[in-house]
Amino acid sequence: MRCETAFRLILSECLEEVATNHEALSSGDPAALHQTRIALTRLKAAVAFYGPMVADTEWTRLKSELKWLSAHLGATRDLDVAIGNSKGLPEEHMLQTARTDAFEALKDALQSDRYWQWFDGMWDWVGSGPWAARQDRRAAQRRAVPVSVFHARRLARWHGKLCQKSRGLQGMGKNKRHRVRLASKRLRYAIEFSEGGLPPDEYASWRTVLKHLRKGQQLLGELNDDEVRRALLESADALAQRAHERKAKHQRVHERKRKSRLLRRAADVYRKIAD
Template sequence: MRVAARSERCPAPARSRVYERLVTVHGPEGLEVELKLEADADGLDALAAALEARGVRFATRALHARYFDTPEGELRRAGLSLRIRRSGDVRVQTLKAEGAALGALLARPEWERAVEDDTPVLDDAPEAMRGALPNGAVHALAPAFSVEVERRVGAVLDEAGGIEVVIDRGVVRGDRREAPVAEIELELTDGTPAALFALARMLADAAPVRLGMLTKAERGYRLLDRAADKPVKGAQAAIAPDAGTGEAFAAIAGACLRQFRLNEDLLLRAQDPDALHQARVALRRLRSALSIFRRVVADNRFEHLRGELRWLAATLGEARDLDVLLARTGRRDALGEARAAAYARVAEALGSVRARTLMLDLAEWLAVGAWRTAPADAAAVARPARDFAEETLDRLRRRLKKRGKDLRHVDDETRHEVRIDAKKLRYAAEFFAGLFPGDKRKRRARRFIGAMQDLQAHLGDLNDIATAPVVLARLGVAVEPAPAHDRERLIDAAAEAYDALMGRKRFWR
């Protein structure tokens, strides 16, 4: 039986310049391009009502899906998901492959075929899947988790393009655990990705929506990993070896956006200090990426987005500073009230239209911003990412080498500037490490980044000692200053970490 490609099930998208770029990056055929939004149950009903007011007519049906993998999770490791979905008596098997995300915009190859029962049929599976499974592993495929949703499906057709609208409400179950699903997917069937964001903004006016970052497969695997309530650390962006600088930036910034959103969801559910920390780290990494790539991506929206990220990072930073002070001083009696107020301001900011709009603005800018569609310097956007990485890492290392060479004898303000330089170099090294393959380079990258982490940790402790009295005085809290010998010990440790870093070989050369 022949595998049905996505392009055989819906009209071929119009091949605009932007869409061609997406196809070039993610694959020529069988491509699913979608934007996912999340809302609560009342929000989903409001969104459906807003669409119906525009003439959209929904068909509703119950869907039951089983996702399959081997006990070792070989499909997941290969970036694949396999499901059989049942609606009534009809069963459809779907295989999806990972595609690089442009912010919140997903572009993934997928293949479908009809099946008779809940047993996967792989005799005509794509090469990507056959290569993922070792000999005999096909017989080891077993149900991993299930998804049950009530689905409403409609279509928006206008001059901007064609979009299939899918509203899902239900539950993911796995390993005797479950998690709710409440999302709306906007899938492009005709036109350009800009049409998805235009519709998303209309929906944002109808009900509070947030960018959705998790596929249903990811939700299921997170249940199996018991990771749904754990803070999410930054992950290395997947950058193709032959990627251009613009593509690399979109992948890096998209990974930062994803890290922020996943931790934001946890932070909205509970005042988790680790989730707050990781959300702040995500914003810090994103702001560093904007700085590193500024010459390439600065356009008419750049400064506005940069300013909004600064606002949000500052709001989270106030609460994080108090968490650090509490851990350092133990003065919950004196700092508890201020911390509670800071967390209340975080919740207010995250719940605001301003913050939700910022996330949508960022996602749209990463996917179809002017820096992509009408760049001031097209050659810079298309320049090989590896060349840009080598030049950037050399420049940032030279700056740190110059400023940090006398750490034992400079003032606190200078050490703070060195800390910022070190942080930017560390993030750049983490962003670009994947562009330099080979076992030797990987070992050098691990050692270089490890040395960066040591230096950053010592400089961070020194910065905390320097800023704590100012924060405490503002709150009217009297605390004994850190002993001088502690400060001197940290300065010596930072200087030694700096020397060790400068002695590390550059993994990019």
């Protein structure tokens, strides 16, 4: 199979998953939200994996729109996870309220013209984007490379990069650790994309890596969930504190005005007494 064909099949599968979950997602289903995010993460991983072949100006535009959509999806999903980790705790109600607000913003995004223009634009780009129309020799060669050749080379490169990034993991700050988690996701999906594209004996060596990636992703994901929950609570506390400070300031202003008014009236009374 040519790389061009494999890329179109992978992205079509991702977009079909997004379409399948759209109605349930718009109704607030947390499972549909999770599946949509996975589909879009796989889509971004596939574009990055085939980057030399498909990078063009239209993808730059679509990627920007995808970032907008992902922000809405991520905000709601983060709250779903935080709520799941806060059952029976005092902050659960506060997180539920924040989730309602985040979902309303997500729902508006999913029903907007902007969303549908992005979604239709993705299909157009996959089928006949600028990347597919390039006539220069190098571009044609990239599209025609057999999957078995390209995937073997690309997987080895991504694996090497992840090994470098993950060194010293225990001493890393959250930002570097987050980058390791994202690189792990991308490599995991790339390995999954490669099943059927690599010879069975060659793919077998990647199964062990895949097993470890899934476990590592789970552990780093749990750490990330804890950090996100903590950040959400700190943000909510900060908002509550600012609201309290605004209320207190308003109360002080009100009290000063009342004091001034009462003193003015009292002074008038005592001037009359003096007269």
